[in-house]
Amino acid sequence: MKKEHNLSTLTARAEEHLITLCERIGERNTGSEGNRKATSYFRDTLISLGWEVRADGFEAMDWQSEGAELTLGSTTFAVSPSPYSLGCKIHALLAAAGSITELEAGGYQGKILLLHGELAQEQLMPKNFVFYNPEHHQRIIALLEKECPAALVCATGWNPALAGGVYPFPLIEDGDFGIPSVFMTEAEGERLLPMAGGMAHLHSRAERIWGDAYNISGIRRGTLVEQIMVTAHIDAKNGTPGAIDNGTGVTALLLLAELLKTLPAGRSIELLAFNGEDHYAVPGQMHFLRSREKELKRITLNINIDGAGYHQGGSAMSLFGLLPEQEKAARDVIAHSQGFSEGEPWPQGDHSIFVQMGIPAIAVTSQWFLEHMESQDITHTPKDNLSIVNPEEVARIAIALKDLILRVQATENH
Numbered sequence: 183m184k185k186e187h188n189l190s191t192l193t194a195r196a197e198e199h200l201i202t203l204c205e206r207i208g209e210r211n212t213g214s215e216g217n218r219k220a221t222s223y224f225r226d227t228l229i230s231l232g233w234e235v236r237a238d239g240f241e242a243m244d245w246q247s248e249g250a251e252l253t254l255g256s257t258t259f260a261v262s263p264s265p266y267s268l269g270c271k272i273h274a275l276l277a278a279a280g281s282i283t284e285l286e287a288g289g290y291q292g293k294i295l296l297l298h299g300e301l302a303q304e305q306l307m308p309k310n311f312v313f314y315n316p317e318h319h320q321r322i323i324a325l326l327e328k329e330c331p332a333a334l335v336c337a338t339g340w341n342p343a344l345a346g347g348v349y350p351f352p353l354i355e356d357g358d359f360g361i362p363s364v365f366m367t368e369a370e371g372e373r374l375l376p377m378a379g380g381m382a383h384l385h386s387r388a389e390r391i392w393g394d395a396y397n398i399s400g401i402r403r404g405t406l407v408e409q410i411m412v413t414a415h416i417d418a419k420n421g422t423p424g425a426i427d428n429g430t431g432v433t434a435l436l437l438l439a440e441l442l443k444t445l446p447a448g449r450s451i452e453l454l455a456f457n458g459e460d461h462y463a464v465p466g467q468m469h470f471l472r473s474r475e476k477e478l479k480r481i482t483l484n485i486n487i488d489g490a491g492y493h494q495g496g497s498a499m500s501l502f503g504l505l506p507e508q509e510k511a512a513r514d515v516i517a518h519s520q521g522f523s524e525g526e527p528w529p530q531g532d533h534s535i536f537v538q539m540g541i542p543a544i545a546v547t548s549q550w551f552l553e554h555m556e557s558q559d560i561t562h563t564p565k566d567n568l569s570i571v572n573p574e575e576v577a578r579i580a581i582a583l584k585d586l587i588l589r590v591q592a593t594e595n596h
Contacts, residue, residue, distance in 0.1 A: 192577035199433040204423040212417045212461040213242035213393035233400030240469040242395040243357045250386035261364040264352045269388040270362035276382040295331035298371045308356035308462045334363035337371020346562030399454040409450035414487040415459035419562040430491035437580035448591035484543040486533035491576040492548035496521030502543040511589035519582040
């Protein structure tokens with residue numbers, strides 16, 4: 183490796199990118215001002231490194247809230263507005279439903295409806311989410327829209343498999359859903375349930391805001407039409423610095439851009455910062471699929487980075503449908519890269535977009551996260567900050583990905 187690209191230098195650059203993304207910019211939910219600052223930083227850095235830059239713009243719903251209150255008589259309950267929910271100021275009877283059977287029984291129109299029990303065990307997928315939408319989630323949403331309560335109060339617990347480490351988690355996170363909603367802990371729900379039938383007052387100060395957003399990519403054009411696409415999402419949830427999810431992934435892309443200033447002839451390389459993985463409508467990913475439909479067939483390999491660089495343990499590469507020469511290259515890199523291992527397949531990332539289209543993919547993440555994906559309490563919370571990041575591991579990931587790309591290119595050139 184050239185001297186200017188040694189590990190200590192790359193680690194220092196990783197620290198600078200991470201500080202900029204996660205502290206100087208901070209919150210960068212899609213459609214927000216912070217998000218636009220992040221995509222501008224990504225674009226400007228690519229330009230400074232001599233990459234051809236492509237910016238694909240689209241509109242996205244941002245959202246802000248100033249809290250909520252729920253009272254019955256003199257009793258107050260702790261609630262928070264559901265992300266992307268409409269605000270409301272409602273005085274109505276309180277009703278409750280804890281199962282689909284109770285929901286099907288009906289009689290909730292115009293009431294404030296408490297959802298608890300089995301109805302509130304896992305976060306419901308947004309009604310128009312195309313990548314994963316279980317039938318029982320669709321059934322609950324359809325029943326709620328049919329019944330048309332004035333508002334929803336959702337008593338939830340902790341479910342990191344679908345909602346990250348947030349406690350309590352928002353049962354509904356959907357800007358296409360028209361019923362105002364708030365959420366509370368299961369314990370608050372148990373306090374509230376006996377009061378069903380009484381008059382409740384709910385005031386939720388929330389607002390939907392539309393803003394511009396961008397997918398940004400850097401391109402190195404090779405001598406072949408086909409291309410390798412390396413991706414990481416640049417957005418983060420409201421209320422989190424988004425260090426592991428996914429400042430480290432974006433930083434790895436920027437380090438890789440530096441390492442690949444010169445590239446042997448072969449397939450083109452595109453480094454794409456997706457914008458919307460943590461947004462209810464994944465707008466950047468949907469825009470990518472619409473605007474790149476004719477180009478998708480040229481992609482022969484996707485490498486997606488998400489949840490990487492955790493300060494405990496090493497990095498894992500999970501392999502999805504690779505061609506034999508790609509699989510050999512990946513396993514060679516794993517064997518020769520310090521701290522790397524082959525990870526189990528996992529679906530919660532942008533690599534799944536490519537896998538579903540039959541495109542070979544590699545997902546890069548932290549081994550610790552793979553082992554604790556269903557029990558961690560970090561992602562989507564303020565705990566996802568730079569104190570849990572190992573910048574040197576992010577630099578190692580960039581080095582390993584350069585090695586992987588060069589190995590894949592070498593097999594394609596013969």
